[in-house]
Amino acid sequence: xxxxxxxxxxxxxxxxxxxxxSHLVRFFKYVDCGTHIDEGTKIRENKIKYxxxxxxxxxxxxxxxxxxxxxxxxxxxxxxxxxxxxTTHEKGTLAKILKSWLNIDISSEPVELSSxxxxxxxxxxxxxxxxxxxxxxSIDNLSPVPNIYLKAGxxxxxxxxxxxxxxxxxxxxxxxxxxxxxxxLSKSPEYRAVTGQKETKPAEEFYNDDxxx
Numbered sequence: 001x002x003x004x005x006x007x008x009x010x011x012x013x014x015x016x017x018x019x020x021x022s023h024l025v026r027f028f029k030y031v032d033c034g035t036h037i038d039e040g041t042k043i044r045e046n047k048i049k050y051x052x053x054x055x056x057x058x059x060x061x062x063x064x065x066x067x068x069x070x071x072x073x074x075x076x077x078x079x080x081x082x083x084x085x086x087t088t089h090e091k092g093t094l095a096k097i098l099k100s101w102l103n104i105d106i107s108s109e110p111v112e113l114s115s116x117x118x119x120x121x122x123x124x125x126x127x128x129x130x131x132x133x134x135x136x137x138s139i140d141n142l143s144p145v146p147n148i149y150l151k152a153g154x155x156x157x158x159x160x161x162x163x164x165x166x167x168x169x170x171x172x173x174x175x176x177x178x179x180x181x182x183x184x185l186s187k188s189p190e191y192r193a194v195t196g197q198k199e200t201k202p203a204e205e206f207y208n209d210d211x212x213x
Contacts, residue, residue, distance in 0.1 A: 001032060001054075001113040001165045018078050018125050018137040019064045024149060025080075025123040025142075027116060028159040029057035031177070032086070032166045034188025052086040052190075054094075054113075058123060058139065061155045077158050080125070082139045101142035117161040120145050120154050166190040 033053040059077040060070040070078045084094045090107035098104040101121045104111055121142040130136050145154070164173045166188075174182065185191055 001030070001163070001167055016072060016078060017127065017135055018060060018070065018080055020125055020127050020137075021065065023070060023123050023125055024061045024120060024145065024155075025058040025139075026061065026118065026120050026157050026159075027056060028059055028118065028157060029162045030113060030117070031055040031057075031164045031181070031185075032190070033083075034166060034185055034190035036184075036188060053083055054086045056082045056084060057159075058082070059157070059159050060123075061120075079159070080123075080137055080139055097142050101144065103144075114163055114165075117163065118157060120149075122146060122149075166194060169194040 031054065033055060035050050035052045038049045038051040057079060058081075059079050061077060063069055069075075072078065084097070085092055087094060088106045089095060090105075095106050098106055098111070098116075102116070102119065122145060123139045124141045124143070126138050126140050127135055128138060162173075164170070164177065174185070177185070191197075
């Protein structure tokens with residue numbers, strides 16, 4: 001995906017939440033979600049706004065403040081997904097994150113999103129309680145990897161780098177997504193365009209939280 005200017009399941013295991021603080025993360029996957037109605041704007045301003053969303057997947061490395069690894073019970077890194085509006089506007093969240101994280105100015109230079117896969121950063125994480133009363137974690141910002149980590153050596157990545165992109169539509173990658181995600185993405189005009197379906201308005205269903213996987 002080229003960024004050019006102007007353009008909880010029930011289990012027997014305890015569900016782990018990424019704790020607040022600054023943590024080492026690795027960007028390993030993105031999913032182009034297509035265009036949907038922004039439920040946040042709909043609720044706050046009582047008006048319809050269409051936004052193109054992309055999901056950024058980050059795996060966590062290191063330990064929490066108590067010295068416990070940021071990993072699941074079976075040793076896999078905890079993962080958070082951040083939903084971001086796909087816009088190159090300088091005031092957009094994507095532009096601010098890429099500037100603070102990698103010193104990339106997407107408002108003035110093209111960037112191929114796939115070229116960022118595998119890169120490490122320092123994520124500022126906060127916890128909050130959602131409407132269902134559940135505690136969740138959110139990545140608020142990203143910054144460069146501190147020198148202390150670089151001198152010690154970065155860890156091996158766990159998850160393979162991957163992407164799903166409507167500009168380079170791959171039916172096998174689409175079918176590998178979860179059923180819930182496929183159902184949502186299939187309501188976007190981008191999906192209907194690449195599959196030759198009749199154009200309709202984008203879907204109202206919307207994922208508006210950072211979510212753990």
